[in-house]
Amino acid sequence: xxxxxxxxxxxxxxxxxxxxxxxxxxxxxxxxxxxxxxxxxxxxxxxxxxxxxxxxxxxxxxxxxxxxxxxxxxxxxxxxxxxxxxxxxxxxxxxxxxxxxxxxxxxxxxxxxxxxxxxxxxxxxxxxxxxxxxxxxxxxxxxxxxxxxxxxxxxxxxxxxxxxxxxxxxxxxxxxxxxxxxxxxxxxxxxxxxxxxxxxxxxxxxxxxxxxxxxxxxxxxxxxxxxxxxxxxxxxxxxxxxxxxxxxxxxxxxxxxxxxxxxxxxxxxxxxxxxxxxxxxxxxxxxxxxxxxxxxxxxxxxxxxxxxxxxxxxxx
Numbered sequence: 001x002x003x004x005x006x007x008x009x010x011x012x013x014x015x016x017x018x019x020x021x022x023x024x025x026x027x028x029x030x031x032x033x034x035x036x037x038x039x040x041x042x043x044x045x046x047x048x049x050x051x052x053x054x055x056x057x058x059x060x061x062x063x064x065x066x067x068x069x070x071x072x073x074x075x076x077x078x079x080x081x082x083x084x085x086x087x088x089x090x091x092x093x094x095x096x097x098x099x100x101x102x103x104x105x106x107x108x109x110x111x112x113x114x115x116x117x118x119x120x121x122x123x124x125x126x127x128x129x130x131x132x133x134x135x136x137x138x139x140x141x142x143x144x145x146x147x148x149x150x151x152x153x154x155x156x157x158x159x160x161x162x163x164x165x166x167x168x169x170x171x172x173x174x175x176x177x178x179x180x181x182x183x184x185x186x187x188x189x190x191x192x193x194x195x196x197x198x199x200x201x202x203x204x205x206x207x208x209x210x211x212x213x214x215x216x217x218x219x220x221x222x223x224x225x226x227x228x229x230x231x232x233x234x235x236x237x238x239x240x241x242x243x244x245x246x247x248x249x250x251x252x253x254x255x256x257x258x259x260x261x262x263x264x265x266x267x268x269x270x271x272x273x274x275x276x277x278x279x280x281x282x283x284x285x286x287x288x289x290x291x292x293x294x295x296x297x298x299x300x301x302x303x304x305x306x307x308x309x310x311x312x313x314x315x316x
Contacts, residue, residue, distance in 0.1 A: 027085045029273045030281070034078045037285035040306070041071045044288040047302045054298065058139040062116045063291055065143050069108035070284040076102040077280060084177040095178035096161070100154050103180060107150040109284075110204040110246060113239045115142045120232040121211040125218045127228075153196060160189045201247045208243060212236040231294075238290050245283040 045067050047054070054060040080098060083090070090098075123130050161183070176182045180193075215236060219229035256275070260268055291298055 023085050026269055026273060027082060029270075030081060030276050031078065033277050034074060034281050037281055038071060038074055040285055040288050041067050041074070043306045044291070044302060045071065047298060047305045050301065050305070056136065058134045058136065059116065059119055060298070061136075061139050062112060062119065062143070063287060065146070066109060066112040066116070066287050069105045069112065070287060073102060073105035073109070074281060074284045076105065080178055081276070084179070087177070089174050089176070090178045091172045092174060092183065093172065095174055096158075096183050098178060099180045099183050100157065103157070104150050104154050106246075107153060107200065108146060110200060110243055111146040111149060112143075113243060114204050114207045115146060117208045117211040117236055117239050120235055121214050124215045124229050124232045156192065157189065160192060163188070201243065204243055205240070205247075208236060208240050212240070235290070235294075238286070242283050242286050245279060245286075 045064060048060055048064045048067070049055065054064075076098060080102065119134055122133050126133065174182065212233065215229060215233050219233065256268065256272060259271060263271070288302075291302075293299060
């Protein structure tokens with residue numbers, strides 16, 4: 001997976017003659033969309049806490065967990081991006097904490113998408129048992145397992161880092177900018193990161209695709225609610241799109257490296273910003289748009305809160 005800080009640093013660490021005006025211009029190109037998407041996500045989180053029906057329905061609880069992780073990830077990624085843009089260098093422990101937290105929240109998204117896909121599968125394929133299988137308690141357990149699995153991965157990364165001979169470093173001050181790549185110290189850390197990333201996305205993709213196939217098979221049955229099955233199928237396709245967008249971020253660095261051989265620096269910077277916004281930032285807001293616009297239960301409340309928050313911010 002790409003972490004915003006990862007690719008951004010490779011370019012922003014470029015020539016020293018890059019002026020402040022240029023830095024501000026390219027920073028604004030990513031910061032403005034990020035602030036808009038953060039505003040949408042926070043409004044959706046507020047909406048999901050505003051009514052009991054949202055707080056007591058499993059799919060909305062799972063959505064809250066997904067949005068929380070995406071919002072934290074978006075804020076951390078933009079912070080690390082701006083640090084790289086303005087050439088702020090951290091010490092290894094501080095960078096490690098920020099990068100690991102960004103890594104954790106980044107992993108929660110595909111794991112939560114898997115749980116949400118399974119919930120839609122049960123709703124369509126086992127409608128009579130849905131209320132007994134998808135309970136508040138089981139939902140809480142699923143969310144705990146998701147965070148525990150992500151935390152176990154972070155713990156493994158920290159253990160791998162302990163084998164690095166930090167005493168051989170002249171200083172804990174980083175010579176490069178804070179990125180996930182720059183704290184993968186040692187070959188074992190690099191191999192583990194690649195292996196875990198591939199395993200995570202392949203497993204999540206298989207789970208979502210299997211859920212989609214199951215819904216498609218059941219949808220052909222005459223006794224199935226066609227509208228509900230069609231809506232669940234479309235939701236699963238959108239979840240798969242979110243997963244693909246997250247996976248596509250892993251190839252951003254190789255693409256930028258290839259482009260750097262044939263494009264000038266300014267064009268490359270613009271392409272990098274577009275990649276960042278559409279591959280990193282936009283997928284983090286996709287869940288709000290999927291549920292905030294498509295779901296009739298939450299649509300009116302979400303739009304009302306969004307408009308009220310917008311008017312209030314303009315007034316202030």
